[in-house]
Amino acid sequence: MQIQIDPQSAAPIYQQIRDRVVEAVAAGELRPGDQLASVRQLAVDFGINVATVAKAYDVLRNEGLIRTNHKSGSVIARGPGTEPAEEAFVTEWSARLATLLAEAVARGLIDTAIVDHSIAIVEDFSARRSPSDPAKDSTS
Amino acid sequence: MQIQIDPQSAAPIYQQIRDRVVEAVAAGELRPGDQLASVRQLAVDFGINVATVAKAYDVLRNEGLIRTNHKSGSVIARGPGTEPAEEAFVTEWSARLATLLAEAVARGLIDTAIVDHSIAIVEDFSARRSPSDPAKDSTS
Amino acid sequence: MQIQIDPQSAAPIYQQIRDRVVEAVAAGELRPGDQLASVRQLAVDFGINVATVAKAYDVLRNEGLIRTNHKSGSVIARGPGTEPAEEAFVTEWSARLATLLAEAVARGLIDTAIVDHSIAIVEDFSARRSPSDPAKDSTS
Amino acid sequence: MQIQIDPQSAAPIYQQIRDRVVEAVAAGELRPGDQLASVRQLAVDFGINVATVAKAYDVLRNEGLIRTNHKSGSVIARGPGTEPAEEAFVTEWSARLATLLAEAVARGLIDTAIVDHSIAIVEDFSARRSPSDPAKDSTS
DNA sequence: GTGGTCTAGACCACA
DNA sequence: GTGGTCTAGACCACC
Numbered sequence: 001m002q003i004q005i006d007p008q009s010a011a012p013i014y015q016q017i018r019d020r021v022v023e024a025v026a027a028g029e030l031r032p033g034d035q036l037a038s039v040r041q042l043a044v045d046f047g048i049n050v051a052t053v054a055k056a057y058d059v060l061r062n063e064g065l066i067r068t069n070h071k072s073g074s075v076i077a078r079g080p081g082t083e084p085a086e087e088a089f090v091t092e093w094s095a096r097l098a099t100l101l102a103e104a105v106a107r108g109l110i111d112t113a114i115v116d117h118s119i120a121i122v123e124d125f126s127a128r129r130s131p132s133d134p135a136k137d138s139t140s
Numbered sequence: 141m142q143i144q145i146d147p148q149s150a151a152p153i154y155q156q157i158r159d160r161v162v163e164a165v166a167a168g169e170l171r172p173g174d175q176l177a178s179v180r181q182l183a184v185d186f187g188i189n190v191a192t193v194a195k196a197y198d199v200l201r202n203e204g205l206i207r208t209n210h211k212s213g214s215v216i217a218r219g220p221g222t223e224p225a226e227e228a229f230v231t232e233w234s235a236r237l238a239t240l241l242a243e244a245v246a247r248g249l250i251d252t253a254i255v256d257h258s259i260a261i262v263e264d265f266s267a268r269r270s271p272s273d274p275a276k277d278s279t280s
Numbered sequence: 281m282q283i284q285i286d287p288q289s290a291a292p293i294y295q296q297i298r299d300r301v302v303e304a305v306a307a308g309e310l311r312p313g314d315q316l317a318s319v320r321q322l323a324v325d326f327g328i329n330v331a332t333v334a335k336a337y338d339v340l341r342n343e344g345l346i347r348t349n350h351k352s353g354s355v356i357a358r359g360p361g362t363e364p365a366e367e368a369f370v371t372e373w374s375a376r377l378a379t380l381l382a383e384a385v386a387r388g389l390i391d392t393a394i395v396d397h398s399i400a401i402v403e404d405f406s407a408r409r410s411p412s413d414p415a416k417d418s419t420s
Numbered sequence: 421m422q423i424q425i426d427p428q429s430a431a432p433i434y435q436q437i438r439d440r441v442v443e444a445v446a447a448g449e450l451r452p453g454d455q456l457a458s459v460r461q462l463a464v465d466f467g468i469n470v471a472t473v474a475k476a477y478d479v480l481r482n483e484g485l486i487r488t489n490h491k492s493g494s495v496i497a498r499g500p501g502t503e504p505a506e507e508a509f510v511t512e513w514s515a516r517l518a519t520l521l522a523e524a525v526a527r528g529l530i531d532t533a534i535v536d537h538s539i540a541i542v543e544d545f546s547a548r549r550s551p552s553d554p555a556k557d558s559t560s
Numbered sequence: 561g562t563g564g565t566c567t568a569g570a571c572c573a574c575a
Numbered sequence: 576g577t578g579g580t581c582t583a584g585a586c587c588a589c590c
């Protein structure tokens with residue numbers, strides 16, 4: 001798993017790390033049980049402070065996505081199919097999704113294009129998770 | 141259009157205003173040419189600082205959603221169907237959508253549920269923009 | 281509310297702050313809506329770093345006990361009677377309680393003394409929360 | 421006495437060992453004079469480092485719960501009813517109990533439920549120490 | 561080796 | 576004014 005950080009981005013660095021890890025989990029690049037780089041390792045890789053990486057892992061831990069052990073470092077704790085989503089999360093997440101989709105609508109993206117983007121992204125994650133289904137060639 | 145602001149929310153107030161306006165445009169409650177409340181008016185209505193409202197309008201202006209004339213105030217500049225979305229926007233927006241959808245995947249929402257949510261939200265906006273049953277009330 | 285910090289304690293400072301706030305909430309010294317000292321204020325009061333206080337508030341926020349707003353600082357979000365305890369919390373808490381009570385048993389405290397301590401503590405919190413019930417004089 | 425260690429737990433392993441021993445003493449599974457497994461034995465059983473087990477025994481020794489003889493190994497030094505609890509211990513322990521109970525109060529557990537939990541735990545230890553029904557199985 | 565805690569001090573975002 | 580982010584560097588706990 002190769003993480004890219006953009007120090008110029010408005011998004012805080014720890015948030016970018018968190019986002020990349022979440023995406024890697026969704027895409028199956030990181031599976032439950034997989035080891036994450038140590039905070040120190042990531043820090044030197046990106047040329048950033050350990051505390052910044054620690055904060056990113058802190059967020060992921062609070063979200064239940066990783067589990068940390070003093071000796072062995074951090075590992076992925078859950079992923080697609082591990083546990084059903086909590087209702088509270090879905091509610092809050094839906095609101096964020098609505099705002100994001102509204103932005104696309106307001107900016108002129110047509111409805112079908114928006115839905116197609118969503119489908120494409122979800123299918124991309126799914127395909128990368130389990131590239132076993134070769135029964136796919138037509139666009140549908 | 142009735143905007144609701146939650147001063148307790150973790151989201152900055154200017155962001156909440158911006159989000160509500162974007163959603164209103166997507167839902168057709170605000171259409172291109174519609175007048176927005178003045179910065180001062182909104183500030184008084186919500187009991188918040190003028191600078192906060194000004195910042196919200198500033199963001200909307202940078203996004204090209206509103207246009208401000210010193211004399212006549214701010215009006216909605218674009219909306220669904222006005223102009224096609226710019227490619228740069230779509231690219232950047234897709235990345236944000238991917239992150240948001242990844243979060244749902246990682247947290248255990250199944251793929252179809254995620255797509256269903258997206259479809260439902262887009263259709264909701266669409267229906268509110270152009271209600272298919274043309275039975276009109278007095279309020280409209 | 282007067283918080284006391286012991287820099288010599290084995291417990292991390294941020295944990296001590298968190299514990300004192302929790303106790304103050306249980307005792308009704310801090311009620312939902314009440315303002316907490318700002319991170320900077322607490323930091324100078326205790327002669328510690330802002331980041332340390334911020335971490336304490338971070339923990340409290342993750343526990344849902346406080347809510348933080350950029351402008352107005354942090355306020356108590358929940359307290360006795362606000363919301364029923366979540367089942368997951370009770371399970372995890374019970375295990376910690378069992379370990380703590382086991383320690384007393386093993387060290388020679390007799391069963392009734394242990395229970396009496398628990399009752400006394402809970403009643404103390406209760407009395408400080410609502411010192412209105414004057415119908416109490418006998419030991420029972 | 422069967423000790424279960426969870427290497428994934430947030431609690432340090434030495435603490436888990438110490439906690440399980442304390443609970444076993446409270447429940448009468450380990451009685452004063454009983455022999456503990458050797459440091460090496462436990463380390464092999466759990467597949468953990470000897471130093472980790474040694475640290476756990478160290479803590480128990482400092483608490484006065486076990487006594488170690490270089491020749492004969494470690495034995496339980498005290499238990500329920502052996503000696504009355506020291507005042508210093510009770511004071512310090514009460515403070516920890518108050519913090520733990522405060523957490524439950526603040527999170528919405530009602531007072532009677534908290535006391536009931538305490539009683540149930542103490543009674544459970546008591547019952548396991550001296551089962552009131554003298555119907556004995558072959559295993560006992 | 562791992563992660564956790566804390567400091568001193570800086571800069572930015574929010575209102 | 577408030578809190579959030581980040582740095583550089585230190586020390587400690589765990590194993």
